[in-house]
Amino acid sequence: MREGYKGTGPGAITPDGCAVELYSRLPVGDEPEIIAGVAPRGARILELGSGVGRMTHPLIERGFTVTAVDESAEMLERVRGARTICSPIEGLALDEKFDVVLLASFLVHTGDPEVRRGMLATCLRHVADDGFVLIQREGEDYHTNVPRERVDPRGFTVRIASTEPIGDGVNSVFVEYFFPDGEWTQTFRTRPLTKEQFEEAMDEAGLKVDRYLTEDRIWVKAVCRWGDGGAGGVKAVPVG
Ligand SMILES: C[S@@+](CC[C@H](N)C(=O)[O-])C[C@H]1O[C@@H](n2cnc3c(N)ncnc32)[C@H](O)[C@@H]1O
Numbered sequence: 001m002r003e004g005y006k007g008t009g010p011g012a013i014t015p016d017g018c019a020v021e022l023y024s025r026l027p028v029g030d031e032p033e034i035i036a037g038v039a040p041r042g043a044r045i046l047e048l049g050s051g052v053g054r055m056t057h058p059l060i061e062r063g064f065t066v067t068a069v070d071e072s073a074e075m076l077e078r079v080r081g082a083r084t085i086c087s088p089i090e091g092l093a094l095d096e097k098f099d100v101v102l103l104a105s106f107l108v109h110t111g112d113p114e115v116r117r118g119m120l121a122t123c124l125r126h127v128a129d130d131g132f133v134l135i136q137r138e139g140e141d142y143h144t145n146v147p148r149e150r151v152d153p154r155g156f157t158v159r160i161a162s163t164e165p166i167g168d169g170v171n172s173v174f175v176e177y178f179f180p181d182g183e184w185t186q187t188f189r190t191r192p193l194t195k196e197q198f199e200e201a202m203d204e205a206g207l208k209v210d211r212y213l214t215e216d217r218i219w220v221k222a223v224c225r226w227g228d229g230g231a232g233g234v235k236a237v238p239v240g
Contacts (some may be wrong), residue, residue, distance in 0.1 A: 004111060004172060007183030012074040017186040020074045023176055027154060031104060032148045034219050035134060037065060043099035046126050048089045049107050052078035067098070075151065090118025097128040104136040108198070111170040111189030120205035124224060133207060133222040140216070143171055143192050155180060163190075178191035 007013035011021035034054055038187050039045065043062050050068035052075050059066050066082040069092060076084040085092070089107070101123045110116050123133045142163075149159040157178040163171045170191050177184045194200065195217060199209055206225045213219040 001158065004166070004187070006187040007185065008180055009177075012072070014070075014072040014076060017077070017188050018051065018072075018183045019186070020072070020078070021056060021182070022184040024078060025156070025179065026054060026235070027152075028054050028058055030171040031055050031064060031136070034108075034213060035059060035100070035102065036062050036064075038132075038134070038213060039100045043147060045100045045102055046098040047082075047102045047104075048092075049105055050079060050082075050084075051075045052106075053080065053082065055104065055166075056082050062067070062229075071138070087092060087235055088118075089122050090115050092122045094126060096126065097131065098126050099128055099131045101127045101131070101133045103133065105191065106136060106138050107203070108135050109138055109190040109193060111191050113146075116201060116207060117192070120201065123205050123222075127224060129224075129227060132210060134213075135220045135222060136191070137198060137218050137220060138192065139218050143173075191207065 001022065002015045005015065005017040007017035007019050009019045009022060011019055013019055042065070045059060045064050045066045047066050047068050052068050053068060056066050056068050056079055060081045067085060068076065068079050068082045069085045069087055069089060070076050071086065072086045073086045076086055097207055103119060103123055103155055107119060108116060110119065127133055146163045147161050149157060151157045159176045161174045161176050163173045165180060166172045170189050173188055173190055175186045202222055204210060207222045208225045210221045210223045
C-alpha cells in the first residue's frame, strides 16, 4: 500500500486504497462526453490510472484507441478492447507519443509532490507535439462541503465522510460507498490546490493551461509550455 492510503471491503484493493469490485460497479459520469468534446476523432489516448476501464470502455465505443495504464494488475484484468500497461504512472516511459494524455480521477492532487511531479512528467513525455493533456482537478468545495452524501438513483450511496489536514498542505480523506449487498471505504491523501497553485505545478512540470473546459474548472486542457498548443507551426526549444 502507498503510505496513508487504505481500502476496506470485498475483493482486491489497489495500493491507493481503491476496491476493484467497487470500481467495476460504479457507473461512468459525464467524463467520456467531456473528453470526446475536445479529443480529435479517432485519437490515440493514453489513459493514466484507468482502473477497470470505467472511462476506457465508453471512450473505445466512441472510436478512440486507448492505452490504459494502472499499477493494479487486478484492475487492468477487467479492461476490454484496450492495450493495458501495468506500471506506476510516475516513471512510465513508453517509446511512443499520444494525441491525448488523460490524467483524471483527481490524481494530480496526490499528496506526495514527488509523485505529482512524476505524473506530470509522464504526461509531458508522452504527449505528441500537436497533442494535449487532459486533467481532472478537484472542485473548489471538495474539502469544505464535508461531510456530503450522494444517493444515486441506481441504488447506492457515496459519502465523503471526512477530510482532515495532516500537515504540509495535505488532507486525509475518508470515503464510504454503500450498496445493498456490500460496503467499501477508501482513505487517501490529497493536496488541495487553488487555481494558482495548480497552474504553478503545471508550469513547474513544463505544461500550461490551454483552457478550462468546464465552468467549475475541474476539467483542464493543457499543452506543453514550449509547444504551439496544437495550432501547428514550429516547436520552440526550451532554454535553461
Ligand atoms: C480512483 S481510481 C479511478 C479509476 C478510473 N480512472 C475511474 O475513473 O474509474 C484510481 C486508479 O488509479 C490507479 N493509480 C493511482 N495512483 C497510481 C499511480 N501512481 N500509478 C499507477 N496507477 C495509479 C489506482 O490503482 C486506481 O485503479
